[in-house]
Amino acid sequence: MVLLQSKENYKDVSLEDLLISTNNFDQANIIGCGGFGIVYRATLPDGRKLAIKRLSGDSGQMDREFRAEVEALSRAQHPNLVHLQGYCMFKNDKLLVYPYMENKKIDGPSSLDWDSRLRIAQGAARGLAYLHQACEPHILHRDIKSSNILLDKNFKAYLADFGLARLMLPYDTHVTTDLVGTLGYIPPEYGQAAVATYKGDVYSFGVVLLELLTGRRPMDMCKPKGSQDLISWVIQMKKENRESEVFDPFIYDKQNDKELLRALEIACLCLIEHPKLRPSTEQLVSWLDSIDTNT
Numbered sequence: 625m626v627l628l629q630s631k632e633n634y635k636d637v638s639l640e641d642l643l644i645s646t647n648n649f650d651q652a653n654i655i656g657c658g659g660f661g662i663v664y665r666a667t668l669p670d671g672r673k674l675a676i677k678r679l680s681g682d683s684g685q686m687d688r689e690f691r692a693e694v695e696a697l698s699r700a701q702h703p704n705l706v707h708l709q710g711y712c713m714f715k716n717d718k719l720l721v722y723p724y725m726e727n728k729k730i731d732g733p734s735s736l737d738w739d740s741r742l743r744i745a746q747g748a749a750r751g752l753a754y755l756h757q758a759c760e761p762h763i764l765h766r767d768i769k770s771s772n773i774l775l776d777k778n779f780k781a782y783l784a785d786f787g788l789a790r791l792m793l794p795y796d797t798h799v800t801t802d803l804v805g806t807l808g809y810i811p812p813e814y815g816q817a818a819v820a821t822y823k824g825d826v827y828s829f830g831v832v833l834l835e836l837l838t839g840r841r842p843m844d845m846c847k848p849k850g851s852q853d854l855i856s857w858v859i860q861m862k863k864e865n866r867e868s869e870v871f872d873p874f875i876y877d878k879q880n881d882k883e884l885l886r887a888l889e890i891a892c893l894c895l896i897e898h899p900k901l902r903p904s905t906e907q908l909v910s911w912l913d914s915i916d917t918n919t
Contacts, residue, residue: 637721639714642666642676649678656771661689665724673724674709678717690718696786700759704751706774706784722784726777738875740779741836742887746912747781748773752829753905755783756822766820768828769809770835808842808854813899823899829908830894834858837888839872855895862892883915 645666646653656663661679668674679690690713697708710721736744748768755763765786772785811827814820831842834854840847842854851857861870868876871884890911896902903911 637668637710639712639719641668642674642719642721645669645674646676649676661720675722675724677720677722679720687718690720693720693786696763699761700755700763700786702751702754702759704747704780704782705754706782725774725782727775727779735874736779738880738884741875742883742912742915744773744775744779744781745833745836745887746909748783748832749829749905749908749912751781751783752825753909756825756905762822764820764822765825767806767809768825768832769806770832773832811899812897821899822905823902826894826902826905826908827899829905830891830902831855833887833891833894837872837875837884837891838870839874858888858892859895862888886915887912 643649645668646664649662649664653664653666654662655665655675661677664676664678666674666676677693690711694708694711697705701707706722706725708720709723712719752765752768755765763786765783767785768783772783774782774784776782809828809831811824814824831854835841838854838858840854843852844854845852847857850860858870861867867885867888868881870888876884890903890908893903894908
């Protein structure tokens with residue numbers, strides 16, 4: 625039995641219900657794939673839609689991913705975090721039940737306008753600040769990336785995928801870690817020392833903010849040499865005083881150039897090589913909220 629924990633008073637949903645609603649986890653219902661699981665769309669008989677993350681296998685790593693996600697999301701409750709509505713284990717399968725997000729995720733270039741992209745950045749920053757500073761115990765996400773920011777039908781942002789998350793005990797400043805995360809988002813210090821910190825999440829958030837501003841991916845081997853790595857390319861363009869050329873043409877115009885340049889400055893502060901010089905998530909929320917697109 626899968627216990628759905630929700631303010632919306634969902635009734636209990638059985639494992640059989642989930643099998644039927646995904647057509648026995650048919651490939652046609654796949655809406656996302658990650659390093660440790662596949663996400664399926666499930667449509668219940670009454671029309672409600674859910675997203676089911678299926679972790680298959682009996683490896684120790686798979687068990688750790690499952691426990692980490694359940695533990696983190698059972699403790700964390702915030703408007704900008706995806707809500708874990710239920711979970712179960714059946715044979716070698718481990719299932720996590722989430723609400724279905726109409727607009728899925730902000731992965732890759734988009735036709736979203738600047739107002740929408742800024743609201744996404746603001747929402748994601750609030751969710752991350754909650755994890756780092758308000759949730760008890762605090763939580764390191766360790767896999768902040770654009771595909772882990774889900775959007776509902778109103779383009780409200782929700783941080784998702786807590787499989788790599790780690791709980792931080794009081795007075796902890798870091799956790800010992802293997803090199804985990806996604807290429808293009810991994811902070812440089814992770815390769816130099818086996819520790820993960822809050823400032824590592826901030827670095828990854830800075831990469832996401834660059835994606836929102838440029839409409840480009842962190843790594844794109846189809847781009848000309850010298851612009852395949854997004855961070856290096858942006859830094860070089862800044863050195864040449866060509867900042868305005870990095871913005872996605874879909875959102876850039878003279879009316880919002882000040883807001884875009886301010887957001888670019890914030891992104892670059894997140895990407896500072898030395899972790900201690902990066903802003904806190906509390907600062908990020910304040911800075912992003914101060915960008916007013918209506919002025």
